[in-house]
Amino acid sequence: MATRRSEMMEETRGKLIQAARKAFAEKGYASASMDDLTAAVGLTRGALYHNFGDKRGLLQAVVDRIDGEMAARAQAIGNAAGDEWAGLLAEGRAYIEMALEPEVQRIVLLDGPAVLGDPSQWPSQNSCLQATIAKVERLLAEGRLKPVDPEAAARLLNGAALNAALWIAASKEPEKVLAKALEAFRCLASGLLAKPG
Amino acid sequence: MATRRSEMMEETRGKLIQAARKAFAEKGYASASMDDLTAAVGLTRGALYHNFGDKRGLLQAVVDRIDGEMAARAQAIGNAAGDEWAGLLAEGRAYIEMALEPEVQRIVLLDGPAVLGDPSQWPSQNSCLQATIAKVERLLAEGRLKPVDPEAAARLLNGAALNAALWIAASKEPEKVLAKALEAFRCLASGLLAKPG
DNA sequence: TATCTCGCATACGTGACGTATGTCAATGCT
């Protein structure tokens, strides 16, 4: 009872996305076998091609889900800080820390762009970027920043944070490197301030 | 005459690298067929696997070559500017502009990291990064920067520039966006200065 | 109850990678 077909469908999609998330993170997109992946949740490739069209479609779905989760976390952290400027820095830190998770790195930062193309064109609209842009615009309205294009500033900040994350992830002393990176990030970001803080 | 075997070898390697450069740039790493690629220069896969081991080896060789060219250009531009700080900014601009070339974008920035792993671990040592680090260290020695870790600063600067390039490349008005990005880049970079310029 | 729909399994074709084997020219030794 109550197991309607659409609910079955949703459950199947969920199971496939979850399995793909694991497989893509562990083996990488190219080396992940669709046969293994689907068998891991008791299905076959038929279900996959029925629900997602092709392998890329599945990756897109996985990326959308992860991106959504990241946006939620970033927004929560940004809103937690009372001060807007502190919020921006906290968001940068959060972004760096999220990008430290192997799953995020492999799927969203490496295979995602290579397979799906430029992240800023994704349906999920690079939610983190949107959040950062919003924060920069609010700071601009308060007159606390030099006159600068909000999108440009947000993109460069995110880019800096991203590279910091990749650096930290590859390093042997993540904590030390994290400290250095955060310090440098604060320095760079302070270049945006109208009056140096 | 004088066609010694080592010279033949070098010529073969060169032809393969050149063909791969074209194929990888146009079709992407995954979709580039080794059969087509080698046939385009009158060879077969045999030559390829003999010279480069596997498909990844060929990509590595291509990346190394492009990376080397980029480093040479960046160094030339950096040295051309008399002032160190101006040199750093010029280098950032050069990096952004180089990353605008589709070949660089596709091969070095997208497929490269996805297939070969973290760029900073590449044999070519991410030559651009090394150049930037050197410049930052010189500026530090001159006391013109806040005390900051040179590698951290260089990595974040490069990351910002990289994201700027990807943004510009995906945009419909590259010139306008380039201007915005460069302005934002100057702002961010000025955050490193000991006394705001 | 008969039929229709639809979610999914199964079987097949295609294309690409990597390897094992063969061939031919250039070099070294006697």
Add this chain to the structure above:
DNA sequence: AGCATTGACATACGTCACGTATGCGAGATA
């Protein structure tokens, strides 16, 4: 000079994964 050896490259094959076409069974519909 004549023969053996090395090494660069071609060729043929095995394997594997993707995507498609077809088939089946359960629930919806009348």
